[in-house]
Amino acid sequence: MSAGWLRACALVMIGLFSGAALAKDKAPTAIVVGGGLAGLTAAYELQNKGWQVTLLEAKTGMGGRSGLATSEWIGNSKAQPVLNQYLDTFKLSTLPAPEFVRTPGYLIDGEYFSAADLTTKQPATAEALKRYEKTLDDLARSIDDPLNPAANSTLFALDQLNVSGWLDKLQLPATARQLVNQQIRTRYDEPSRLSLLYFAQQTRVYRGVSDRDLRAARLPGGSPVLAQAFVKQLKTIKTQSPVSAIIQDKDGVTVKVGSVGYQADYVVLAVPLRALSKIQMTPGLDTKHLAALKGTNYGWRDQLMLKFKTPVWESRARMSGEIYSNTGLGMLWIEPALKGGANVVINLSGDNARLLQAFGDKQMVDQVLIRLHAFYPQARGAFTGYEVRRYSTDVGTGGAYLAYGPGQISKYWRLWERPVQRIAFAGEHTDAMHPGTLEGALRSGQRAASQVQDLAAGKSFEPAKAVAATAAAGTAAAAASKGNFFSNLFSGSSDKTAKAEEPVKKEEGKPGFFKRMFGGDDKPAPAAKPADVAPTSAPVDAPAPAVAPVAKEEPAKAPVKAAPAKPAAKQAPAKKPVAKAQQPKKTAAKAAPAKKAAAKAEPVKKPLANTQAKAQ
Numbered sequence: 001m002s003a004g005w006l007r008a009c010a011l012v013m014i015g016l017f018s019g020a021a022l023a024k025d026k027a028p029t030a031i032v033v034g035g036g037l038a039g040l041t042a043a044y045e046l047q048n049k050g051w052q053v054t055l056l057e058a059k060t061g062m063g064g065r066s067g068l069a070t071s072e073w074i075g076n077s078k079a080q081p082v083l084n085q086y087l088d089t090f091k092l093s094t095l096p097a098p099e100f101v102r103t104p105g106y107l108i109d110g111e112y113f114s115a116a117d118l119t120t121k122q123p124a125t126a127e128a129l130k131r132y133e134k135t136l137d138d139l140a141r142s143i144d145d146p147l148n149p150a151a152n153s154t155l156f157a158l159d160q161l162n163v164s165g166w167l168d169k170l171q172l173p174a175t176a177r178q179l180v181n182q183q184i185r186t187r188y189d190e191p192s193r194l195s196l197l198y199f200a201q202q203t204r205v206y207r208g209v210s211d212r213d214l215r216a217a218r219l220p221g222g223s224p225v226l227a228q229a230f231v232k233q234l235k236t237i238k239t240q241s242p243v244s245a246i247i248q249d250k251d252g253v254t255v256k257v258g259s260v261g262y263q264a265d266y267v268v269l270a271v272p273l274r275a276l277s278k279i280q281m282t283p284g285l286d287t288k289h290l291a292a293l294k295g296t297n298y299g300w301r302d303q304l305m306l307k308f309k310t311p312v313w314e315s316r317a318r319m320s321g322e323i324y325s326n327t328g329l330g331m332l333w334i335e336p337a338l339k340g341g342a343n344v345v346i347n348l349s350g351d352n353a354r355l356l357q358a359f360g361d362k363q364m365v366d367q368v369l370i371r372l373h374a375f376y377p378q379a380r381g382a383f384t385g386y387e388v389r390r391y392s393t394d395v396g397t398g399g400a401y402l403a404y405g406p407g408q409i410s411k412y413w414r415l416w417e418r419p420v421q422r423i424a425f426a427g428e429h430t431d432a433m434h435p436g437t438l439e440g441a442l443r444s445g446q447r448a449a450s451q452v453q454d455l456a457a458g459k460s461f462e463p464a465k466a467v468a469a470t471a472a473a474g475t476a477a478a479a480a481s482k483g484n485f486f487s488n489l490f491s492g493s494s495d496k497t498a499k500a501e502e503p504v505k506k507e508e509g510k511p512g513f514f515k516r517m518f519g520g521d522d523k524p525a526p527a528a529k530p531a532d533v534a535p536t537s538a539p540v541d542a543p544a545p546a547v548a549p550v551a552k553e554e555p556a557k558a559p560v561k562a563a564p565a566k567p568a569a570k571q572a573p574a575k576k577p578v579a580k581a582q583q584p585k586k587t588a589a590k591a592a593p594a595k596k597a598a599a600k601a602e603p604v605k606k607p608l609a610n611t612q613a614k615a616q
Contacts (some may be wrong), residue, residue, distance in 0.1 A: 027052045028456050029264040031255045033243050033279075036064020037223065037438060038426040039270030040230035041086075041445025042452075046268075047234060049453060054262060055234060056255065058242035058275075058396055063227035064441075065397060068305040068387050069333060069345050072223055072438075073097055073322075076216035079209050080439045082446065083226075087219070090229035094217035102215050107325040107332065108175060110375035112313070128176035135170060139196075140203035147432055149201040150409055159197035159409045166196050178326035185350030186324070186331040188436075189299035189403040193350075198404040205433050223438055245280040246423065253422050266452045270426035270445065274298070274398020285420065292412040296429070298399020299436070300392040301349040302356055304365055307385045311342035312378040328352070329371055341384065344372075349400070353392060361388040401436030402429040417447070418461050424448040 028051050032043040035057030043055045074094065077084040087094065103115045108122070118126040139158075143149050150156040163184060172180065184191050188199070206214075219225065231237065238257075245256040246267060255262045269276060277293040285293075313334070323332040330352065333345035346368060348356060356364055365386045373379040391400040404412075416430040426448035427441065434440030451461070 028266070029053075029252075030266045030268060030452055031056060031253065031262055031264040032268045032270060033246075033255065034064065034270035034275075034427070035059070035062040035227075035237070035239070036270060036427070037066075037227060037230070037441040038064070038428065038430075038445040038448070039268065040227060040234070041442050042268040042270060042424075042426050042449045043234055044230050045446055045449035046452060049449075051452075052236075053234070054236045054238065054264065056241040056243055056257060056262070057237065057239045060239055062231050062237070062239070063224045065391065065400070066223045066227060067345070068303050068389055069222045070343065071221070072219045073101060073215045074217055074219050074438070075209075075214045079206075079213040079216070080437075082442045083439050086226065086229075086442060090226070092219070092225060092229060094219050097215050097217055101322070102211055105323040106179060107323050107327065107329065107375070108179075109327060112323070122175070124173055125176045125179070128172045129179065132167075132170060132172060132176065132180055136200075136203055137207065139166075139200045140207050143201055143204040146201050146204045147414075149197055149204075150413065155197060156410060158200060159195050159404075160407055161196040162192050162406050163194045163196050163199050164190075164192035167191060175326055179324050181350075182324045182326065182331060185299075185352070186301075186347050187299075189297060189405075190350035193297060193403070193405050195404045195406045195409055197409050201409075202435075226438075243279055245282065247282040248421050248423070265422070266455055267423045268426055268445075268448045268452060269423055270448065272298070272397050272399070272427060273429060275396045278395075283421075288412075288415065289420070292415055296408055296412055297403050297405035298392070298397075299349065299401050299403040300351075300353040301347055301400040302353045302364070303389045303391070304346045304348070304368060305387040306344050306346065306365070306369070306372070306383065307387075308342050308344070308379070308382040309384055310378070310382050312376045312382050313344075327371060329368065353390075357390070357393060361386075364388070403436070419451050419455060422455065424451040424455070 030043075030046050030051050030053050032039045032046075032053060032055045035055060039055060039057075040062065043053045047053045074080060074083060086092075100114075105115070106113045106118060108125075113121060118129075143151075143155060145151060150159055167177065167180065181191055184194065184199070188194050188202075241257045243255055243257055246269075247254045247256070252263055252265050253267045255264070255267060269279075271279075273293050273296055284290075311334075323334065325332060330346050330348040333347065334342075348364075348368075359367075365388065369379060369383060391397050414432050416425040416427075417432070419425070424447075426444040428435050428437065428444065430447075431440035431444045434443060455461075
């Protein structure tokens, strides 16, 4: 009896130990939602750590907001270290960038100018652009830590202002203002919809990074080539699998695709905020996350690729890779010749892109071709076709890339960097340093994969403490003492308390669509009446940047406007077939390398261009 009892106990113990061993040996599981570069990175990193990973993508293809460009200018390892790390890992070759793309060009009233040309042929415009860059650099220097941009009440107040109001204070000549507006639209969104603090923070991130570092090489095939390199490494990918619901409990997570449920230990959500808002979460997100889903601004952009048999612009000038136009053509991205032909990618962004939603693809292309043909008469005869992507009307994207509006950093800064129970978040919008870029998308995927591993190891992620300035949200825009930050920055009276501006709203009496879009006066409408802000009760901590009052200068001769063509018949807006174009990003992320909009007087650097992925 005793021997039988002992044998029974031994068998039970063996079973228990065997079960524990099997449980220990079982690989942890994860589901990654979203097949952009952020999701691909997270899946790749987890799989390399021994996880069983299933990637779910709503569309038929992978790569997220990869753009139309068949080639992408990328930074070197100093400017984009994570991107270059993966290029080396997958042995993807790049080509050195030719010198003529190292600085941006300008198309002013149909005439092409390199940065050097601008200095000699339009000195007033070149000088105004340098003054703008110097003032922006002074503003960026006021941010000590780009990961905590609203570190004090003075900087916090910048988040209540929009970029357009700040630009008004600079009193730039008409042509310079048009070029600056176009640069900002392309990289972010309309200046009137963009937080001045976010603009300054992004400038601070790239301060000290040269144009040569940002445009060091060309990646043939663009970001889709990198996306496919990730795809080849992953074991389980399911396309055409839009996620409708995510249910968390103490044992794991169930992800619903229609009536099918996928179960795993953890989830990485690597989709844009607009797509995330369509997924039912159980338990639901808290009120702050829900507000961020609805209230965070995304840049608007339509992207057109015009294809030509020959590069029609070569007879006039050797155009650089990135060109800013004051004539409504947006930002032009000149593609290398392919099989004897040539492409130009045109980014119509900001309010221009919003207005174009009423036009069909062909009508929109026709209007752009009319303007291009006026400057380059060979354009019509050499034109062979086009492709169009509309990021902001794509139901899975809802915009091109993150572009915080006034007051939004104060509310939502780095909110999506923290996991919620068993869910980690990835995507260009979750990276504080490089949102809207390929680099930001890849970095966010690495971070999310690391967080999931930490969660599995038992680590908890406590909610981050709000930055000091946000505690004074209803107070303190700036100290009213003489010589304060805002009086220096905006040349205003030192006796007046700074006021927070609201985003500029569309006003009546604005120039007509084609006048604004294709060569009209680009001076922004006046900002909405600012809301009063109570004076701060404590002194400002950070030193105010020394920005001398801007001297009023005589405006340059107004640019000659091309005669607007007759508007095409209106048509229902076409849905954008694929999310985000260049890294980017703002798809994979934003991200085309950033370009300086003016001739350099000193090493002043600007934020990375969102020409490409602005992101994941």
